[in-house]
Amino acid sequence: DAGVTQSPTHLIKTRGQQVTLRCSPKSGHDTVSWYQQALGQGPQFIFQYYEEEERQRGNFPDRFSGHQFPNYSSELNVNALLLGDSALYLCASSRLKEKQYFGPGTRLTVT
Amino acid sequence: TQLLEQSPQFLSIQEGENLTVYCNSSSVFSSLQWYRQEPGEGPVLLVTVVTGGEVKKLKRLTFQFGDARKDSSLHITAAQPGDTGLYLCAGEETGGFKTIFGAGTRLFVKA
Numbered sequence: 001d002a003g004v005t006q007s008p009t010h011l012i013k014t015r016g017q018q019v020t021l022r023c024s025p026k027s028g029h030d031t032v033s034w035y036q037q038a039l040g041q042g043p044q045f046i047f048q049y050y051e052e053e054e055r056q057r058g059n060f061p062d063r064f065s066g067h068q069f070p071n072y073s074s075e076l077n078v079n080a081l082l083l084g085d086s087a088l089y090l091c092a093s094s095r096l097k098e099k100q101y102f103g104p105g106t107r108l109t110v111t
Numbered sequence: 112t113q114l115l116e117q118s119p120q121f122l123s124i125q126e127g128e129n130l131t132v133y134c135n136s137s138s139v140f141s142s143l144q145w146y147r148q149e150p151g152e153g154p155v156l157l158v159t160v161v162t163g164g165e166v167k168k169l170k171r172l173t174f175q176f177g178d179a180r181k182d183s184s185l186h187i188t189a190a191q192p193g194d195t196g197l198y199l200c201a202g203e204e205t206g207g208f209k210t211i212f213g214a215g216t217r218l219f220v221k222a
Binding site (some may be wrong): 033040041056099105 | 117151152153154155156159199201203207208209210211212213214215
């Protein structure tokens with residue numbers, strides 16, 4: 001049984017560009033949450049998707065958007081990239097409010 | 112806004128020493144979780160504490176939830192180099208689906 005997978009592993013973008021990160025949840029999980037983890041910090045909640053809808057959102061600007069597909073996989077899109085968007089982006093999946101399982105993350109560098 | 116503060120931020124000790132990591136908040140949480148994160152990986156759940164005053168043991172790790180459910184501690188006995196990593200406490204926002212993380216304690220155990 002594969003755990004949570006994320007792609008790509010690493011990504012380098014230039015300021016102003018747009019990026020899409022992808023997440024496949026653990027088998028049997030229907031809820032996907034996205035987090036941003038800056039260097040030396042704990043993960044910060046971006047948003048959570050359930051039944052293809054954004055269920056809750058953290059304190060992130062509208063440049064951050066997402067989507068959940070019928071197979072429960074999810075994408076995180078970030079527009080108009082800023083240097084401060086450089087971070088590790090983590091995806092976590094769960095079933096309802098049960099234990100969250102995290103993927104290995106996507107390391108985004110904005111130059 | 113509910114916040115979790117962890118201390119110390121960084122800890123470097125010799126193999127065999129004991130240590131305690133703290134997680135504090137001014138808010139009540141229905142439960143708190145402790146995660147361990149290694150470089151290049153996502154956080155892995157170690158334990159969830161739910162009841163005020165609860166103590167849980169996981170081999171050499173002892174987790175305690177404060178009576179008022181506002182704080183928690185993690186005690187490691189006879190630390191080993193394999194315990195090296197980032198320890199994160201987290202709690203679910205009251206009435207929501209958002210998980211709030213502390214900034215983490217980075218532990219380095221020298222052989």
